[in-house]
Structures are given as C-alpha cells and as structure tokens.
Amino acid sequence: MSKLTIGLDVPWVASWSTETVTGVGPCPSVDGVLAVGQxxxxxxxEPLYSRNHLFRQRKSVREMRCPMCGEPTRENDRWTQTARWTTAGELRAKGAGPWLPPDMDDDKPLLDAGAVAPMHLTCAERARAECPHLQAMEDHELKAFPGAWIVAALSVEARPGHAVSNVPQRPVAAVTFLQLIGVPDHIPS
Incomplete structure (x- = not known):
C-alpha cells in the first residue's frame, strides 16, 4: 500500500498502476449500459495522476462527486479550473450534438468541463496550488459550476474477444468516460 493519502496527495479519481482494464460489460455507473471496466x-x-480511473470518473460525473476527495459536492460548492467556455454550436461541431437539446441555440454559452467533475472550493484551491498540471495551465481562474448540466457518454467501439467462426461478430459501443457540460442560466461575463 502506498504511503500517499487519497484525497490529499492523490486525487480520488486517479488510477493506480495496479488497476488494469478488465474488458467490457454492464456497469452500474452508467445504469447497466456496456462500459469499459477497470x-x-x-x-x-504507483498513482497515475494523469489517468482517471474509468469507474470512479463516471461515478464522479454522475453523482457530482469531487474528483479530489471523492465526496459529493453541494450545488453552491462546485468549482472548476479546467472547464472552458464554449457554445452549443462549437460542441455540435465537435460531435456532441446528440447530447444537446435540439432546440438549444448554437450561440448558447456552455461550460465544457470535459471528463472532470467540479470540486469543492477547498479541494480546488489545494489542487490548483499543488498540482503541476494545473499550475502549468494558462487559466488559473476557478469558475463556479452551473446548477444545470448535461452528461454525454464518450464511447469506443468494442469487438468480442472470442469469435465463433460461423457467427457474425458485430462491434458494440462501450462507454469509457462521461463528459460534463454546464448549462448556465445567465451569460458569463
């Protein structure tokens, strides 16, 4: 066991070197849909700081758990440094259109958090001060995360590992990560 403390020295959502990919199967983190397991x-x-654990990442987005400490966040205590302002049209152009409401205007401002759920303010401030990746980012501003959001499933094509010679094998989509898109009720300044 590592002497590092999860939630302080290592983000709760980070993978560890012994956590290997296990294949594709139904996953409770996405309501039993096929997903890549770990x-x-x-x-x-050893902690793999730059690699989110597949299940914990999906759980953090679905349950709005802080990726640093793993505890649930409250609506008035959700912060992000890594999210970027974008528009619905830009996200549609990048392939996220199926997840956005069809009647959402292309110029609607959205906060694209990618695969990183918002953190508690205290966790976000600590991460910003101690994480070399966050320190190297051009934008150091902590942004309040909106009270409404959209979750988009990011998937890969999976093929069965053991094919039967006379049975056609069809690829299936398997969820890897969940993308989080904040929907503000006002235009950011």
Missing part, C-alpha cells in the same frame, strides 16, 4: 485497487502501486 479493476479497483486504489492506493496499491
């Missing part, structure tokens, strides 16, 4: 051994091996 073994659960947080604290064993």
């Amino acid at each position: 073994s659960e051994h947080p604290g064993r091996g």
Whole structure:
C-alpha cells in the first residue's frame, strides 16, 4: 500500500498502476449500459495522476462527486479550473450534438468541463496550488459550476474477444468516460 493519502496527495479519481482494464460489460455507473471496466485497487502501486480511473470518473460525473476527495459536492460548492467556455454550436461541431437539446441555440454559452467533475472550493484551491498540471495551465481562474448540466457518454467501439467462426461478430459501443457540460442560466461575463 502506498504511503500517499487519497484525497490529499492523490486525487480520488486517479488510477493506480495496479488497476488494469478488465474488458467490457454492464456497469452500474452508467445504469447497466456496456462500459469499459477497470479493476479497483486504489492506493496499491504507483498513482497515475494523469489517468482517471474509468469507474470512479463516471461515478464522479454522475453523482457530482469531487474528483479530489471523492465526496459529493453541494450545488453552491462546485468549482472548476479546467472547464472552458464554449457554445452549443462549437460542441455540435465537435460531435456532441446528440447530447444537446435540439432546440438549444448554437450561440448558447456552455461550460465544457470535459471528463472532470467540479470540486469543492477547498479541494480546488489545494489542487490548483499543488498540482503541476494545473499550475502549468494558462487559466488559473476557478469558475463556479452551473446548477444545470448535461452528461454525454464518450464511447469506443468494442469487438468480442472470442469469435465463433460461423457467427457474425458485430462491434458494440462501450462507454469509457462521461463528459460534463454546464448549462448556465445567465451569460458569463
């Protein structure tokens, strides 16, 4: 076991070197839909800071859990440094159109958090001060996360591992990560 503390030294959502991909199967993090799985051994091996654990990432987005400490966030305590302002039209152009309401105007401002759920303010401030990746970012501003959001499933094409010679094998979509898109009720300044 590592001497590093999850939630302080290592983000709760980070993968560890012993947490290997296990294949594709129904996953409770996405209501039983097929998803890519990963073994659960947080604290064993070396932390892989730049790699989110597949299940914990999906859980953090679905349950609005802080990716740093793993605890649920409250509506008035959700902050992000990594999210970027964009528009519905820009997200549609990047392929996220199926997840956006069809009647949403292309010029609607949205806060694209990517695969990173918002953090508690105290966790976000600590991460910003201690994480080399966040320190290297041009934008150091912590942005309040909107009270409404859209979750988009990011998927890969998966093929069965053991094909039967006379049975056609069809690829299936398997969820990897969830993308989080904040929908503000006012235009950002």
